[in-house]
Amino acid sequence: DVKVTQSSRYLVKRTGEKVFLECVQDMDHENMFWYRQDPGLGLRLIYFSYDVKMKEKGDIPEGYSVSREKKERFSLILESASTNQTSMYLCASSPSQRGPSYEQYFGPGTRLTVT
Amino acid sequence: DQQVKQNSPSLSVQEGRISILNCDYTNSMFDYFLWYKKYPAEGPTFLISISSIKDKNEDGRFTVFLNKSAKHLSLHIVPSQPGDSAVYFCAAESSNDYKLSFGAGTTVTVRA
Numbered sequence: 001d002v003k004v005t006q007s008s009r010y011l012v013k014r015t016g017e018k019v020f021l022e023c024v025q026d027m028d029h030e031n032m033f034w035y036r037q038d039p040g041l042g043l044r045l046i047y048f049s050y051d052v053k054m055k056e057k058g059d060i061p062e063g064y065s066v067s068r069e070k071k072e073r074f075s076l077i078l079e080s081a082s083t084n085q086t087s088m089y090l091c092a093s094s095p096s097q098r099g100p101s102y103e104q105y106f107g108p109g110t111r112l113t114v115t
Numbered sequence: 116d117q118q119v120k121q122n123s124p125s126l127s128v129q130e131g132r133i134s135i136l137n138c139d140y141t142n143s144m145f146d147y148f149l150w151y152k153k154y155p156a157e158g159p160t161f162l163i164s165i166s167s168i169k170d171k172n173e174d175g176r177f178t179v180f181l182n183k184s185a186k187h188l189s190l191h192i193v194p195s196q197p198g199d200s201a202v203y204f205c206a207a208e209s210s211n212d213y214k215l216s217f218g219a220g221t222t223v224t225v226r227a
Contacts, residue, residue, distance in 0.1 A: 004158070033214075033215075040124070041219055042119075042204060042217040042218050043159070043206075043215075043217040044217070045214060045215070048213070048214065050213070058214070090158055092158075094213060098210070102147065102164070103161040103164060104161075104215060105161070106151075106158030106159045106160070108156075108157055108158045109156070109157070109158050111156075
């Protein structure tokens with residue numbers, strides 16, 4: 001079974017703090033993704049990575065950065081947390097080779113509250 | 116601008132009846148479509164997918180229909196069960212890249 005784990009389920013941070021969200025996958029997937037989920041907006045892509053040390057901006061990268069030093073680990077960084085970054089953050093991974101059925105596998109999510 | 120739209124935020128259905136969830140997309144480059152199911156405080160889990168070369172795909176109680184000309188897909192759940200109560204997300208991608216575009220989700224409530 002594919003497993004995607006995220007370092008924290010719930011996190012409370014203060015405005016201006018630097019926040020690190022960690023994601024680890026154990027299926028040797030090349031692709032990794034960070035999304036945020038907000039009511040009425042669905043999942044929106046923040047950043048993604050096709051390979052180690054590679055990163056691409058998604059639809060809403062402002063206020064975020066990422067790091068991928070190892071294939072299995074993809075970190076999301078909030079340089080200076082703000083209240084509008086209060087959200088559910090979801091990490092996902094997928095293989096680069098497509099089969100007949102292809103999907104992204106998601107972690108359990110981190111509920112981040114910025115006060 | 117959202118390229119994938121789920122216009123019904125919620126759906127309530129009686130146990131044993133059919134649930135029909137709808138999804139529309141605008142990007143004609145999309146050629147692969149997925150449905151994910153999400154329970155509160157959990158990550159989304161993959162449910163079923165369909166390639167643009169097909170117009171129907173079935174997996175047990177779940178069937179997805181694709182109408183390319185209308186840029187519309189639907190998910191049918193028959194019969195609906197209480198455990199189906201969850202948020203369902205429609206997603207789409209182009210085989211040119213690996214990025215998924217998601218709809219806003221539909222919350223399904225199955226009444227006993």
